[in-house]
Every structure is written in structure tokens, then in C-alpha cells.
Amino acid sequence: MTCDPAHLARxxxxxxxxxxxxxxxxxxxxxxxxxxxxxxxxxxxxxGACDGGTEMDTEIRQELQRHLLDYALRFGDFTLTSGRQSxxxxxxxxxxxxxxxxxxxxxxxxxxxxxxxxxAIGGPTLGADPMIGAVLALAALENLPLVGFIVRKEPKRHxxxxxxxxxxxxxxxxxxxxxxxxxxxxxxxxxEQVEAAQCSVVKVFAIVDRLEGAQQSFAQWGYPFQALFTIxxxxxxxxx
Numbered sequence: 001m002t003c004d005p006a007h008l009a010r011x012x013x014x015x016x017x018x019x020x021x022x023x024x025x026x027x028x029x030x031x032x033x034x035x036x037x038x039x040x041x042x043x044x045x046x047x048g049a050c051d052g053g054t055e056m057d058t059e060i061r062q063e064l065q066r067h068l069l070d071y072a073l074r075f076g077d078f079t080l081t082s083g084r085q086s087x088x089x090x091x092x093x094x095x096x097x098x099x100x101x102x103x104x105x106x107x108x109x110x111x112x113x114x115x116x117x118x119x120a121i122g123g124p125t126l127g128a129d130p131m132i133g134a135v136l137a138l139a140a141l142e143n144l145p146l147v148g149f150i151v152r153k154e155p156k157r158h159x160x161x162x163x164x165x166x167x168x169x170x171x172x173x174x175x176x177x178x179x180x181x182x183x184x185x186x187x188x189x190x191x192e193q194v195e196a197a198q199c200s201v202v203k204v205f206a207i208v209d210r211l212e213g214a215q216q217s218f219a220q221w222g223y224p225f226q227a228l229f230t231i232x233x234x235x236x237x238x239x240x
Contacts, residue, residue, distance in 0.1 A: 057111060064104040065229060067095050068208065069238055080182065090208050090231070092179025096130040105207055106134035108228055109177065113146070116202055119172035122149035122164075124190040127179040131207075147172075151190040163193050170198035181206040181227065184214035191223065208234065 071094040078089040095101035109131065113121060121135055122128065132148040139146040149166030156162070168174070176190050184204075191201050204218055209227035218225035 057108065060104050060107050061228070064095075064101070064108065064207075065234065065237055067098070067101045067104060068229065068234060071095050071098060071101065072208075073234055073238070082182070088231070090180045090210065092127060092207055093130070095207070096127075096134075096179050102130050102134040105131060105228070106138050109135050109205060110138050110142075110144075112203075112205065112226065113175060116175070117173060118146070118175045118202060120147045120149060120166075120168055120199070121175045121177060122151060122166060122168065122190070122194070123177045124186045125150045125152055127186070128177050128190075131177055131179065149194075151193050153189070164197055168194070168197055168199060172199045173202050174199045175203045175205060176201055177205040179206070180208045180210060181214040182210045182212045184217040184221075184225075187214075188217070188221065191221075 068090075072091050074089045074091065075087060076089070078086045080086050080089075096105060109121070113135070121132055123132065129150055132150065136146060136148045147167045149164050149168040152163045152165065154163075174194050176187055176194065178187050178190075181187060187204055187206075191204070194201055201223055204223050204225045206214070206225075206227045207229065209215060209230045211230055211232060215225055215227075
């Protein structure tokens, strides 16, 4: 992957959040080609996001893999949401609702987000919820102006009756994520709602790809897709 450090160093900041245009310019420059204003984020410059991964990234990934094997991957007879039978099940929330597990996943996801210019990260409830919260917490520690959102399966029947929860604004560039992906249907639903909200989806992430058509579907739909692990990788690691 090729990276433009100057591009990576521009993290979006919606300047209506207490920062006027002149101050944004003085902080580090504005990308007028984007509906939101970009300012230079010193924490991104030289962060290692261009080098294709650091030794620490590799260590984090190895620990997350072990966590998934120990907590999330189960073998047996299972009926999936689609009604199909499977000899294994990935209960991603056994990792993402574990303090160490979600911390590891969030670190890797945040590093990936630094490679692209995004305003927000979100995904379908319930799988994406803990991941989004953890990524936002880590982003705050680095003073990165990232926002999050979750997409409901159905509109809530009271209040705003909306499908999307969170400070998502029209024109934002968005990354969408989930803990596991099979065919990509849940993520596609989230993407459709994000686009209906007049935002653009620039990348789709999953912690584990079950390798049952999601990658091909996202390619057909025109969305870059990346999984931190595939089920084949986890099966191989389990046998070592």
C-alpha cells in the first residue's frame, strides 16, 4: 500500500465544534476539497501509519489472534443466522466485550484508520458497538477528532425514530466495521443507511472474515474491505 504522509496527517475536524475557519487555518491548513475542514494532526504525522505495520502492530495482532482462539472461536454444531449449519462459531463479543480483547482490536483498527482520511467509524448493532467505543476512547487519547455511530436493524419506535445513532453529519467520510462477517449482509445494511444520510463509505472492516462471500460481495459493490483475520488463519493458528 502506498501512502501520502501529508494526506495522512490531515485528520478531519468539523469546525463548527468550537473552532472557526481562521483558527483552523492557523493550526495547520484546510483541505477545501472536502465538505469538512481538515487540520493537521501532529499525532498522525510520523506515527508509523505509512510503514506497512510496526513490530508493535505485529505483537498486538498476535495477542489478538490468541485472544480470539481462547475466547471467541468455538467448534461444534451450530445454526447460523442464515439457517445454515456450521461446524464452528465465532462469538466475537467474547473478545470485544473483554477489556483486553477490545483494547487490542481497537488499537489495530485505529492504526488502519490513520491510513485513510475519515471523519467517523460505525457499524451495525450489536457487533460493532464495543469496537466503536474502544476506538473512540483511544482516538481521544491521541487528540484525534473522530466520531462514532451505530446503525439499528430497525428504527426505534419512540423519540427520533431514527436508524442511525450518533453525531453523524452529511458529507462525512466513514469507515464501517463489524466483529465478524459472513456474506456481508449486515454491513451492507449499515452502508445503505450511511449513504442515505449523505455520507460516503471509504472502507469496510471486520475482525474475522468467515470466507463465505463477503470479500467478493464488497468488491462487487465497490467498497474496499479488510479483515484483521480470516477463519483459515485462525484454524491454522489453532493447530500450531
